[in-house]
Amino acid sequence: MDILKRIQNDYLFLSPQEKKVADYIMRFSSEIKNMNIKDFSLKTGTSTATVTRFAKKIDCKNFSDMKFQINSLSVPKVQFQTKGISEDVFNYYQMVIKNTQSLIEMNKLETFIRFLLEANQIIIIGLNSSGTTASTFSNRLMRMGLPVVSYVDSIDMVMRGSIASKSDLFVAISNSGTTECVLDSFKQAKKNGSILTSITNFSENPLAALSNLDLYVYSTKFIDNQKFINSQFSMVYLIDVITTLLLGNKELHEKFTQTRETILDNY
Numbered sequence: 001m002d003i004l005k006r007i008q009n010d011y012l013f014l015s016p017q018e019k020k021v022a023d024y025i026m027r028f029s030s031e032i033k034n035m036n037i038k039d040f041s042l043k044t045g046t047s048t049a050t051v052t053r054f055a056k057k058i059d060c061k062n063f064s065d066m067k068f069q070i071n072s073l074s075v076p077k078v079q080f081q082t083k084g085i086s087e088d089v090f091n092y093y094q095m096v097i098k099n100t101q102s103l104i105e106m107n108k109l110e111t112f113i114r115f116l117l118e119a120n121q122i123i124i125i126g127l128n129s130s131g132t133t134a135s136t137f138s139n140r141l142m143r144m145g146l147p148v149v150s151y152v153d154s155i156d157m158v159m160r161g162s163i164a165s166k167s168d169l170f171v172a173i174s175n176s177g178t179t180e181c182v183l184d185s186f187k188q189a190k191k192n193g194s195i196l197t198s199i200t201n202f203s204e205n206p207l208a209a210l211s212n213l214d215l216y217v218y219s220t221k222f223i224d225n226q227k228f229i230n231s232q233f234s235m236v237y238l239i240d241v242i243t244t245l246l247l248g249n250k251e252l253h254e255k256f257t258q259t260r261e262t263i264l265d266n267y
Contacts (some may be wrong), residue, residue, distance in 0.1 A: 003069040004029065005103070006058050008219060009203045012058070012176065020044050021054045023221075025070065030254060033071050037063040047083040057189070093233065096114065099218035100234040111213055111244055115195055116141070120167035125157040130173045133232045137173070137239050145255035154181035161188030168194040170218055175231055177205025199235060206218045 007022050014022055025032065032040065040063070041048045051063055060066040074081060116122060126134030131152030137149035143227045151157040160182055164170065168188045172182050177200035186196055190210060198211040201219035208214035215233035245255045 002073055003058065003066070004176075005059070005157040008201070010058060011219075012178070012202050012205050014054070017046050017050045018057065020046050020183045027072065029070050031072070032067055032246060035067070040126075046155055048250065054059065064143040074142060077159040096218055096220055096234050097237055098221060101235050103216060103218060103220055105215075105237070108215055109242065109245060112215065115197060115213065116146065116246070117168050117249075119169035119195070120147065120165070120175075122146060122171065123160055123164070123168045124148065124150040124171045124173065124188075124247060125160075125182055126152060126173035127154060127179050129232050130175060130179075130235070133235045133239070134171075137234065140243050141246075143256050146252070151185075152253040157181060157185040161185035161194075164189040166193035168192075170194050170196050171179045172196070172198045172211075173235060174198065174207055175201045175235075177202060177207035179207075183210070199238060209241060218245075232243070 002051060004026065005026060009084065018035075021044050026114045028043075035043070037048050037051055044051070048063075055061075055063050055066040058066070060069060093136065097190050122138075124134045124138045124141075126132075133152075134150045134152060136150050141148040151160055161184070163265075168189065170186060172183055172186060174182050176233070177198065183206055185197075187210065190196060196211045197213045197215070198207045199217065200207055201216060201221075202208070203214060203216045208216070215238065217238050220231050220234060
């Protein structure tokens with residue numbers, strides 16, 4: 001696993017000062033090449049001691065070793081041009097898709113597809129913006145004829161977890177993997193023997209720790225442009241990949257086509 005992926009993996013467990021170092025590296029990795037530790041600490045608003053501690057926390061010997069590993073990736077800086085908003089957004093989407101694609105593990109996706117096809121009931125949960133993504137994913141699966149329901153209310157998802165069964169598949173969508181009501185729903189479902197899967201921005205988080213299978217995507221907080229606020233784009237990209245894989249199943253494809261034609265013909 002390369003150093004940038006290790007930083008995203010461990011991000012939730014960093015101190016506030018260490019997160020400043022991580023944020024700078026994830027946003028400006030191509031600018032670190034000629035910096036010494038003093039210049040770097042000034043850029044990040046931290047101390048040389050914090051930088052050294054951070055380097056060791058992500059399994060580097062020291063700052064020089066960390067810088068060498070970052071430079072060895074040869075990550076080009078994405079320039080957000082001033083040719084117009086549409087091109088800025090296009091550049092942003094390209095970066096998010098490219099970085100999320102690098103995190104996808106096909107063996108995990110294949111296991112996730114198997115879980116979806118074998119479940120007696122699929123329960124997808126998420127809160128706020130992640131709840132919108134949960135509803136979108138649920139709608140996709142429903143149109144293929146899969147037994148699915150989504151819960152975006154905190155009380156509802158916890159209640160559903162309390163009456164879960166071993167044949168249920170829970171899918172949690174959460175950027176941080178730390179949302180309390182989502183965790184509570186998972187804890188209840190785990191007691192009842194359900195299969196638990198999660199989609200988050202970090203592979204190391206409380207929700208992933210509870211999961212039988214965890215998928216994670218690129219966190220848009222690492223994009224060097226604060227104008228873009230679509231925190232769910234990388235999630236939706238992964239859902240598109242999963243949907244496309246499912247539609248390779250002839251029966252699911254036929255049902256998806258049937259539901260689409262029904263809507264087009266009548267509404």
